[in-house]
Amino acid sequence: MDLNTLIQILDSTIRLATPLLLACLAGLFSERAGVFDIGLEAKMLVSAFFAAAVAATTGSVWLGLLAGIGASMVFALIHGIASITFRGDQLISGVALNFLASGMTVLIARDWFSEGGRTPALIDGGRFQPIDLPFARALSDVPILGPVYSELVSGHTALVYVAFAMVPVTWYVLFRTRFGLRLRAVGENPGAVDTAGISVVRLRYSAVLIAGILCGIAGAYLATGLAAGFVKDMTAGRGYIALAALIFAKWRPWYALGACLLFGLLDAIGNRYQSIELLGVPVPGQFMQALPYILTVVILAGFVGKAIPPRAGGAPYVKER
Amino acid sequence: MTLPRWADVVLIPLINLALALFVSGLVVLLIGEDPINAMQIMVRGAVGSTYGWGYTLFYATNFIFTGLAVAVAFHARLFNIGGEGQAQLGALGVALVCLALPWPHWTLALPFAIVGGAVFGAAWAAIPAYLQARRGSHIVITTIMFNFIASALLVYLLVGAMKAPGMAPESARFPAGTFLPNARDVFGMVGIPFARSPLNVSFIVGLLACMAIWLLLWRTRLGYEIRAYGHSEPAAIYAGISPFRIVMITMLISGALAGLMAVNAVQGEAQRLLQDNVLGAGFVGIAVALMGRSHPVGVLIAAVLFGALYQGGAELEFETSVPREMVLVIQALVILFTGALHNMVRGPVTATFLRFGRRPDGSVKPAA
Numbered sequence: 001m002d003l004n005t006l007i008q009i010l011d012s013t014i015r016l017a018t019p020l021l022l023a024c025l026a027g028l029f030s031e032r033a034g035v036f037d038i039g040l041e042a043k044m045l046v047s048a049f050f051a052a053a054v055a056a057t058t059g060s061v062w063l064g065l066l067a068g069i070g071a072s073m074v075f076a077l078i079h080g081i082a083s084i085t086f087r088g089d090q091l092i093s094g095v096a097l098n099f100l101a102s103g104m105t106v107l108i109a110r111d112w113f114s115e116g117g118r119t120p121a122l123i124d125g126g127r128f129q130p131i132d133l134p135f136a137r138a139l140s141d142v143p144i145l146g147p148v149y150s151e152l153v154s155g156h157t158a159l160v161y162v163a164f165a166m167v168p169v170t171w172y173v174l175f176r177t178r179f180g181l182r183l184r185a186v187g188e189n190p191g192a193v194d195t196a197g198i199s200v201v202r203l204r205y206s207a208v209l210i211a212g213i214l215c216g217i218a219g220a221y222l223a224t225g226l227a228a229g230f231v232k233d234m235t236a237g238r239g240y241i242a243l244a245a246l247i248f249a250k251w252r253p254w255y256a257l258g259a260c261l262l263f264g265l266l267d268a269i270g271n272r273y274q275s276i277e278l279l280g281v282p283v284p285g286q287f288m289q290a291l292p293y294i295l296t297v298v299i300l301a302g303f304v305g306k307a308i309p310p311r312a313g314g315a316p317y318v319k320e321r
Numbered sequence: 322m323t324l325p326r327w328a329d330v331v332l333i334p335l336i337n338l339a340l341a342l343f344v345s346g347l348v349v350l351l352i353g354e355d356p357i358n359a360m361q362i363m364v365r366g367a368v369g370s371t372y373g374w375g376y377t378l379f380y381a382t383n384f385i386f387t388g389l390a391v392a393v394a395f396h397a398r399l400f401n402i403g404g405e406g407q408a409q410l411g412a413l414g415v416a417l418v419c420l421a422l423p424w425p426h427w428t429l430a431l432p433f434a435i436v437g438g439a440v441f442g443a444a445w446a447a448i449p450a451y452l453q454a455r456r457g458s459h460i461v462i463t464t465i466m467f468n469f470i471a472s473a474l475l476v477y478l479l480v481g482a483m484k485a486p487g488m489a490p491e492s493a494r495f496p497a498g499t500f501l502p503n504a505r506d507v508f509g510m511v512g513i514p515f516a517r518s519p520l521n522v523s524f525i526v527g528l529l530a531c532m533a534i535w536l537l538l539w540r541t542r543l544g545y546e547i548r549a550y551g552h553s554e555p556a557a558i559y560a561g562i563s564p565f566r567i568v569m570i571t572m573l574i575s576g577a578l579a580g581l582m583a584v585n586a587v588q589g590e591a592q593r594l595l596q597d598n599v600l601g602a603g604f605v606g607i608a609v610a611l612m613g614r615s616h617p618v619g620v621l622i623a624a625v626l627f628g629a630l631y632q633g634g635a636e637l638e639f640e641t642s643v644p645r646e647m648v649l650v651i652q653a654l655v656i657l658f659t660g661a662l663h664n665m666v667r668g669p670v671t672a673t674f675l676r677f678g679r680r681p682d683g684s685v686k687p688a689a
Contacts, residue, residue, distance in 0.1 A: 038461070078657075081662075082657065082662050083661065088661035088662055088663065091400055091402070092660035092661045093661035095607060098653075099604070099652055099653035100650060100657070102649055103650035103653060104348070104646075106644060106646040107348065107352060110644050117644070243465070286473040286476050289473050290469060290473035290474070293467075293469045293470050293473075296466050297448075297458075300458035300459065301458055
């Protein structure tokens with residue numbers, strides 16, 4: 001494999017890891033606050049649709065991004081109402097939202113655009129354009145480092161850089177601010193937080209809504225950055241892979257970056273090669289597709305380092321009466 | 322505060338269903354169709370002809386199995402979200418049995434296919450069950466992962482080892498001796514005309530499964546232990562019930578039930594193994610179990626209701642501009658209202674009962 005191929009694969013790894021990373025960090029906020037979220041998929045999907053729909057109608061990708069984030073936050077709010085206010089089952093709420101998104105996006109898409117459940121293909125201003133970092137062109141002739149900088153680091157859309165910047169931001173917010181401390185505490189022992197006079201409900205709603213924003217960006221990136229428009233069920237299980245990455249990362253931001261890059265790499269290799277040979281043994285492409293899920297099960301099983309979720313995760317908080 | 326039994330079992334599910342249908346009606350209105358008209362088309366399409374009934378009950382058969390699968394697990398307080406993958410593996414089991422021999426008659430093939438589907442479905446549930454019971458891995462997450470692994474496995478087999486000659490990634494057609502008699506043949510024998518539909522004898526297997534699960538849960542020692550474990554794990558342990566044993570057995574039964582769905586869908590209809598043999602029925606099982614309050618009779622009723630919804634939805638797409646995805650929306654709302662938002666309905670209903678007349682325990686409210 002020459003340098004060029006390697007760079008191409010890593011380049012597509014970065015692009016494929018971006019939506020995973022955003023959704024994974026979304027799940028991180030929500031689950032660290034004690035609200036399980038298997039509706040990441042749903043939020044990404046509604047966002048992808050509304051981002052593409054608004055971008056197609058107005059011609060502005062930024063309005064599309066806002067619409068996507070808004071739609072995703074509405075879904076996050078429903079999840080919050082069901083699982084925080086009415087203390088319903090968080091997992092079931094997530095399942096319901098996944099179906100709702102999958103059905104509703106196609107329903108509205110057919111009504112608005114009559115193109116069989118997709119949006120019109122986005123052109124020019126309707127898509128996020130790649131950004132050339134300073135000196136990318138000038139440095140491209142430098143051996144090895146040149147192409148790495150100009151092809152791999154430079155030339156992505158704005159949302160890619162946003163996603164990667166979110167990793168340190170998330171780390172800082174969760175581990176270096178008062179809000180983050182409280183948020184993590186509410187996922188471990190909400191009773192203690194309540195005793196300290198801090199509202200459990202408000203903290204959990206904030207976490208769920210932050211997850212809504214991040215999933216919104218992820219969905220908008222899918223439809224207006226990675227692809228050029230919305231198609232039915234275009235998230236294709238990415239919400240679940242993000243969930244897998246979250247567990248793989250043991251609910252930590254920097255590990256999340258590693259997990260998402262790994263799963264992105266698997267995806268990139270799977271897209272490029274039908275099957276690859278590893279140590280003389282042919283590995284079928286389907287195995288590569290299933291690998292993120294298999295790895296997650298192995299991690300969950302605790303054979304390679306144990307993944308322990310936030311202790312109060314999944315349990316609605318009931319104040320003593 | 323407990324409600325009278327009839328309110329709990331009948332009234333609240335009905336209110337939830339009405340709410341889900343009401344919101345769905347709003348959605349239909351939003352996309353410029355008449356909700357009343359849409360409802361009429363759906364009802365007529367689902368139960369207005371023997372053709373409609375045939376499809377309704379065919380879908381219902383799938384949902385009976387997947388609904389029971391989720392319901393049994395719910396009794397042990399396990400959320401088996403992996404019905405989809407277990408049914409895919411069940412499909413593989415059924416296909417392997419059907420393709421293994423030149424079966425002379427369906428009465429011979431059916432019992433073996435049932436065993437094949439059940440064993441493969443149970444096997445796929447066994448690993449998540451073991452990981453939950455021994456290593457404490459969250460069963461919801463592991464079963465989700467196993468859904469994806471299952472579909473990758475089937476694609477792998479159908480482009481490789483099990484692929485039939487030709488373009489399509491599907492297995493060879495099953496021998497004619499495995500074809501199950503459908504409703505038209507059965508009703509035809511006694512002279513009743515019945516339209517052509519995929520409804521077949523697996524429906525009866527489904528009814529028997531409902532009965533068996535009822536017997537298991539409420540008339541056997543094992544069923545008692547499952548329910549006891551679901552109510553309170555510490556109490557069950559104190560009573561000498563092994564959590565490991567209960568989690569394993571419950572999930573094996575659950576996976577086997579999900580796998581049995583393939584007898585209807587694969588042996589009964591497709592007559593070959595396809596890439597996706599389940600088409601979301603595993604997830605519908607969640608809605609069915611929630612609506613049916615995890616009781617076999619409730620599951621049966623909810624399964625027929627969802628069967629009607631699926632068949633009615635297909636007719637709706639045919640006659641109006643409302644696409645089939647409307648069914649997904651209704652299904653999502655049913656899960657949302659019955660599963661996640663049930664306290665929203667329960668609270669006001671309980672308050673109403675407290676306010677008017679008789680108390681839930683049957684005593685009359687004393688004069689203030």
